[in-house]
Amino acid sequence: MNQRYFLTGLFIIFAFCLSATIYGQGQSDNTQTVSDTSAALEEGNESNAEIDSAAVAAQSEPPPSPPTFWDFMTSGKYIAFMILMAVGLIILFTKWINYWIRLGALAVIFVLFGLDYFFPLHPSPMCGVTKLFMFKITMGEYFPAFLAMFAAIMIPSLIGRKLFCGWVCPLGAFQELINKIPHKLKWKNFNFTAFNTVRISLLVMFFLTFFYVRDLIIALGQRIELNPFIGVWPAYSAFSIYDPINFFELLHWSVDTTFVVLMTILVISSFIIYRPFCYLICPIGALTWFLEKISLGKIKIDYTACNECGSCEEESPCPTIKPMLENKSRALPDCTSCGECIKTCPEDAIQFKFLK
Secondary structure, three states: OOHHHHHHHHHHHHHHHHHHHHHHHHHHHHHHHHHHHHHHHHHOOOOHHHHHHHHHHHHHOOOOOOOOHHHHHOOHHHHHHHHHHHHHHHHHHHOOOOHHHHHHHHHHHHHHHHOOOOOOOOOOHHHHHHHHHHHHHHHOOOOHHHHHHHHHHHHHHHHEOOHHHHHOOHHHHHHHHHHOOOOOOOOOOOOHHHHHHHHHHHHHHHHHHHHHOHHHHHHHHHHHOOOHHHHHHHHHHHHOOOHHHOHHHHHHOOOOHHHHHHHHHHHHHHHHOOOHHHHHOOHHHHHHHHHOOOOOEEEEEOOOOOOOOOHHHHHOOOOOHHHHHHOOOOOOOOOOOOOOOHHHOOOOOEEEEEOO
16 A cells, blocks of 8 residues: 555544544543532632522522533534544545554544543444434433434435444444454354344334333333433333343443443454444444445445456455445445455455445
């Protein structure tokens, strides 16, 4: 690969990582400043009259309004989403991608969004789908936090094939990083139809469950807590088919028995299969698989230039490239637009393009 492209790609990733780190540290500093100020006031020598006066003034102030959809969309976390997806598009269009740039991008994604340090995980991508519809079905409204996450996933996925999944999702990045560990046990050409049938079945069962037990969930929520908004959470957990298998919860890094069991399953399966959770369980994976059909930007193969050497099939990490080469199946395995297949082709027959 041209060294200039390689260094430029690394610079873009490094610059973003640095800016996001500074932003995250700034947020932590602001929080610490508020805490320090509060502590100083508590330990100060103000008179009781002054303290009482301040308390009365604080009580008289109207409560802050809850964050809106646009408040979330313009927050640091969502701006970071958009920057990473823009970087991904640039790398794909300019063909800067190779194994090492992809590895660096995955590491950045995981560090920023998967360690629950720089940017908090919640609302997680899975919550952005499941809890968005859960609250709509049970309480009749979309909540801004989940609606913003849903929009941040789906809108970019219309611009580029699974752009969020491939260039932002921390759980996807974690699985892909594990799969990149060199070994000979990889099962790349698994039965996608079987995996996808399970994934779509889970999604259908999720929606059917909430339509059929909506009233029961509301009633249970009211019995658990006087406030139905609070009570609906444990009621939801009792009925959600996704709640026990939400592997995004692992990225809170709260180690207990459940964490150890699920993390062991995820690591071993990711070691053998490319993104197993994404292909087998994830509701986002199911929804964006449908969106792949109408996404503007896609990996395309110029069949007139392809000499069927098999380099892309051998070197690409995903199971998508083989059925793409055969040009027979419409039910292609998910393409996360990782772009690694682009540079494997000696005939330049694979490109990321808009439309046809």
